[in-house]
Amino acid sequence: MLQTFDEELTHLLDRVSLRDALAFKQLYELCSPKLFGLAIRVMDNRSWAEEVMQDAFLVIWRTASDYRGSLSPPMAWMGLIVRSRGLDHRRRRARQHGRQTHALDTVVGDSVAADIPSPMDAAQASEQASALHQCLRQLGNRQREVVTLAYVRDLSHSELAAQLQLPLGTIKTWMRRGIEQLRACMARFA
Amino acid sequence: MDLTRNDQLLDRLACGYALGTLRHGARRRFECLAREYAVVRRAALTWQARIAGLTELQLPHTPDPRVWLRIERLLQLDHTDPSRRPGMDATDGSVRVARAWWTSLGWWRGATAAGLCATVLAVGVGWTIVGQRSADVARLQAQLRAVPQDAYVAVLQDDKSTASMLVTLDLRHDRLTLQRLSGYREPPDRSLQLWAIPAGGQPRSLGVLDGPAVLQVATTQAAVSDAQVLAVSLEPLGGVPAAGGPTGPVLFSGTLIRKLP
Numbered sequence: 001m002l003q004t005f006d007e008e009l010t011h012l013l014d015r016v017s018l019r020d021a022l023a024f025k026q027l028y029e030l031c032s033p034k035l036f037g038l039a040i041r042v043m044d045n046r047s048w049a050e051e052v053m054q055d056a057f058l059v060i061w062r063t064a065s066d067y068r069g070s071l072s073p074p075m076a077w078m079g080l081i082v083r084s085r086g087l088d089h090r091r092r093r094a095r096q097h098g099r100q101t102h103a104l105d106t107v108v109g110d111s112v113a114a115d116i117p118s119p120m121d122a123a124q125a126s127e128q129a130s131a132l133h134q135c136l137r138q139l140g141n142r143q144r145e146v147v148t149l150a151y152v153r154d155l156s157h158s159e160l161a162a163q164l165q166l167p168l169g170t171i172k173t174w175m176r177r178g179i180e181q182l183r184a185c186m187a188r189f190a
Numbered sequence: 191m192d193l194t195r196n197d198q199l200l201d202r203l204a205c206g207y208a209l210g211t212l213r214h215g216a217r218r219r220f221e222c223l224a225r226e227y228a229v230v231r232r233a234a235l236t237w238q239a240r241i242a243g244l245t246e247l248q249l250p251h252t253p254d255p256r257v258w259l260r261i262e263r264l265l266q267l268d269h270t271d272p273s274r275r276p277g278m279d280a281t282d283g284s285v286r287v288a289r290a291w292w293t294s295l296g297w298w299r300g301a302t303a304a305g306l307c308a309t310v311l312a313v314g315v316g317w318t319i320v321g322q323r324s325a326d327v328a329r330l331q332a333q334l335r336a337v338p339q340d341a342y343v344a345v346l347q348d349d350k351s352t353a354s355m356l357v358t359l360d361l362r363h364d365r366l367t368l369q370r371l372s373g374y375r376e377p378p379d380r381s382l383q384l385w386a387i388p389a390g391g392q393p394r395s396l397g398v399l400d401g402p403a404v405l406q407v408a409t410t411q412a413a414v415s416d417a418q419v420l421a422v423s424l425e426p427l428g429g430v431p432a433a434g435g436p437t438g439p440v441l442f443s444g445t446l447i448r449k450l451p
Contacts, residue, residue: 037250
């Protein structure tokens with residue numbers, strides 16, 4: 001099942017690299033919810049996430065021929081483009097507004113404080129992501145949240161502490177535990 | 191603390207590296223070790239691939255239909271000129287995105303994460319070039335074995351993973367040699383410019399390539415020592431000022447590898 005979805009996306013990307021507009025639309029229909037979910041996680045703001053989606057899909061249209069050389073599963077390749085565009089947007093906004101935190105970060109702060117499990121969706125994820133999903137589920141909510149945010153938003157320990165309004169030591173402890181649990185779990189998959 | 195032997199520590203560091211929480215001096219030291227030791231490089235690549243899975247595991251949200259409509263509209267502008275290749279200069283609004291992409295630091299980081307480092311792998315004391323036609327491999331390997339000590343090497347590939355340029359650095363003599371391998375020739379109103387890209391830093395210009403198939407320029411350790419990737423971009427004739435970074439598309443790029451003594 002997973003194999004088939006990866007293959008389907010790969011074939012669509014091949015056609016997109018040949019300027020097949022219909023394949024591009026099909027690719028968008030299949031992947032946009034996942035990628036938009038990621039964009040929202042990166043930007044924490046729906047309208048900024050929409051801009052990031054537009055930028056990202058233009059990049060996907062233009063660079064679909066690079067995909068094969070990347071050695072990544074198709075969703076991971078597209079996900080990295082979304083993340084990269086999102087981080088670029090964040091940096092530009094920070095330069096314009098002089099700070100990295102956003103007023104709308106309260107959503108994340110609340111979920112960590114209230115111990116609500118972070119939603120993670122493994123539907124139609126590549127095999128590679130499935131292993132990560134299994135291991136992430138075993139992490140405590142806090143550990144999983146800081147690990148996810150560090151990557152998805154390219155945040156340092158101090159930046160995380162500032163955005164989540166938590167002590168630096170706490171962030172470092174959760175990160176260290178999260179990384180150790182991930183390492184031990186993924187070692188069993190190797 | 192021998193990183194090359196302590197598996198668990200190596201994995202923890204590689205995971206932190208992939209997540210981006212390993213920073214500053216520790217990050218540079220890890221990258222330096224990754225350049226020197228295949229086992230560290232493998233751990234870094236393994237974890238980069240694993241952690242990239244985080245991008246697939248977020249809760250899906252259906253975007254508003256207007257997002258697709260805007261994408262379609264922006265791409266209509268692209269369709270008005272079927273001869274236009276991706277990344278080439280144009281004057282419409284859609285290319286502002288492409289311009290930003292080529293010059294944004296996020297692309298350089300993303301490129302190294304997405305597999306550029308995987309295109310040249312050092313195996314023992316020899317070199318294996320992945321994705322290269324076999325007819326060229328023996329010739330390139332012979333050239334690479336002839337590289338002197340205290341030296342760096344990069345095979346610059348195009349987007350089809352075809353080796354297009356071979357760069358060797360001889361730092362004992364402060365000399366960089368660039369050899370064109372493919373038949374690619376830039377248009378008469380353009381120049382190819384060579385850049386050294388440190389991880390997460392500003393691209394540094396190493397010079398503009400002119401006609402000859404083999405170019406030798408004076409260079410210094412400082413210009414290349416922390417570079418991770420070399421790239422060749424297509425610029426206006428004569429190149430662009432180094433301070434601004436590349437303005438045109440990157441045609442060839444490759445990981446800079448220090449040859450093991």
